[in-house]
Amino acid sequence: MKFTKMQCCGNDYVYVNGFTEKLSPQEKPEIVRKLSDRHFGIGADGLLRLTKPQYVADLSEAQVAACDDGDAEWFMDYRNADGSLAEMCGNGTRAITLFAQRCGVASTQVGEPFRLGTRAGVKTLRPLGDVAPYGRDVFRVDMGSWRRGDLDAFTVTIPGTPGAARGTFVDMGNPHVVCVIEDAMSTLPRVEDLDLVTKPEVSPVLESDQNAEFVRVDEIDAAAGTGEATMRVNERGCGETLSCGTGLCATAITLRAKTGVDHWDITVRGGTVRVDVTDETVALTGSATLVADVTLI
Numbered sequence: 075m076k077f078t079k080m081q082c083c084g085n086d087y088v089y090v091n092g093f094t095e096k097l098s099p100q101e102k103p104e105i106v107r108k109l110s111d112r113h114f115g116i117g118a119d120g121l122l123r124l125t126k127p128q129y130v131a132d133l134s135e136a137q138v139a140a141c142d143d144g145d146a147e148w149f150m151d152y153r154n155a156d157g158s159l160a161e162m163c164g165n166g167t168r169a170i171t172l173f174a175q176r177c178g179v180a181s182t183q184v185g186e187p188f189r190l191g192t193r194a195g196v197k198t199l200r201p202l203g204d205v206a207p208y209g210r211d212v213f214r215v216d217m218g219s220w221r222r223g224d225l226d227a228f229t230v231t232i233p234g235t236p237g238a239a240r241g242t243f244v245d246m247g248n249p250h251v252v253c254v255i256e257d258a259m260s261t262l263p264r265v266e267d268l269d270l271v272t273k274p275e276v277s278p279v280l281e282s283d284q285n286a287e288f289v290r291v292d293e294i295d296a297a298a299g300t301g302e303a304t305m306r307v308n309e310r311g312c313g314e315t316l317s318c319g320t321g322l323c324a325t326a327i328t329l330r331a332k333t334g335v336d337h338w339d340i341t342v343r344g345g346t347v348r349v350d351v352t353d354e355t356v357a358l359t360g361s362a363t364l365v366a367d368v369t370l371i
Contacts, residue, residue, distance in 0.1 A: 077109075078173060079116060079365040082165035084316025084344020086365065088118045089173045092125030092151065103157030110155035116368065119312050122166050123151040124174055127191050132159065137193070144196030146189040148174060154311030162194035162247040164319020168213040169362040171199045176364075194218070194247020202359070207346060209361030217323050217356045221245040225331055226259065229277045230286060235269050237261035239288070241276060242331070244324035246356075249284040251276050252321075252328040256290045265290045265304050270314035283310040287321045289328075294335055301335040305342050316344035323349055323356045 078089045088109050090097070097105060106121045108114070127133060127141040127149040141149060150170050152160045171188050174180035180188040181201075188199045198216045205212040223243035230241040230253050239253035239260040255262050262268065265288055274286040289305040305325050307318040326338040326349035338349045347360035 075370045076368065077370075078176075078367050079118065080169040080173060080362060081344070081365055082169050082317060082319070082360055082362050083342055083347060085163075085165040085318060086118050086316075087163075087166055087169065088116060088121045089170060090121060090123045091177055092123045092129060097123065102153065106153045106155070106157045118155065119309070119315050120152065120154045120160065120163075120166075122153075122163065122170050124170055124177065124179075125149055125151055133193075141191035141196060144189055144191070146191035146196040148179060148188075149191035152192070154309070155313075156311045158311045159193070160248065160311065162192050162320055164215060164217055164246075164321075164323060164358045165317055165360070165362075166319070167192070167197050167199055167215050168319070168358075168360060171201070171213055171215075172211055172362040172364070175201070192247070205359075208348060208359060209345070209363070211363065212359060212361050214357055214359040215319075217246065217320070217358055219354060220323065220327055220356050222327055222331060225328075230274050231277075232262070232269055232274045233272050235262065235272070237263065241286070242328045243280075243284075244327050246320040246324050248320055249280055249282045250287060250321055250324035251280070251284045252287045252289060252324050254291065254328065254332060255288050262288070265306055268306060270306055270308045273313070274308055285309045285318060285321050285324075287318070287325050289325050289340075291329065291333070292341075294333060296335070299335055300337045300339070301329060301333065303329060303338055303340045305340050307342070317342040317347070319347075319358050319360075322347055323351075323358055325349070326351050327356060
């Protein structure tokens with residue numbers, strides 16, 4: 075079996091060409107778990123397969139038709155490290171576009187759109203080249219529409235860690251609860267001191283489970299309409315990851331609601347990305363990096 079390992083701000087995945095490597099729906103979860111294991115496998119936050127929508131077994135006719143309507147010839151078939159299906163990965167869309175370029179099915183021309191089907195709808199990506207301070211092989215992805223619940227409607231705790239925070243639900247095609255901490259409403263420790271190996275608990279409970287983000291506002295330039303923040307995340311099906319693209323978007327959406335600022339540079343444990351929010355859409359800009367091409371023996 076041949077595959078490629080890539081990462082975006084430390085959010086690392088195994089990428090598979092669905093036309094050269096065949097994975098049956100029955101064996102796929104076990105293969106994902108084995109490859110993702112950081113001690114007995116390659117080590118990854120999950121697996122993303124580049125294929126065509128009509129070859130993804132769990133997609134409905136309506137989902138395949140939506141890809142066709144959105145001019146998305148290619149599809150990102152995404153599974154978490156535990157083998158479970160996942161709807162969307164913002165960082166993964168950037169890396170799989172770089173992967174598609176290497177496979178010869180996506181343009182390398184700056185600004186040329188690449189439309190990608192996902193379980194959260196069609197996303198449009200554009201290569202930007204090398205852009206400081208975000209790095210090499212930078213892509214901007216239009217993450218599409220978003221939905222936010224009432225501000226601070228959830229209580230979030232971390233078992234074994236004193237204190238609590240208030241969280242805001244954001245739907246990015248997958249569920250998030252974003253907690254702004256180090257403010258008057260939070261009694262949790264500093265962002266850097268949180269134990270996110272332990273899965274946070276959210277009340278009221280979400281049947282879908284959720285990714286949980288913890289963010290600190292570092293600086294705001296009200297005149298420029300920009301802000302800087304620091305974020306960490308625990309992802310459902312993965313645990314703590316160094317970055318989460320949809321989580322970064324959910325974070326910027328929540329910060330916008332609290333501050334009125336639309337444009338954010340957000341630093342995660344793996345680097346810094348740009349998030350731009352409007353009433354209708356949110357865009358994520360960051361790099362994608364090749365780690366290795368791998369052949370299993």
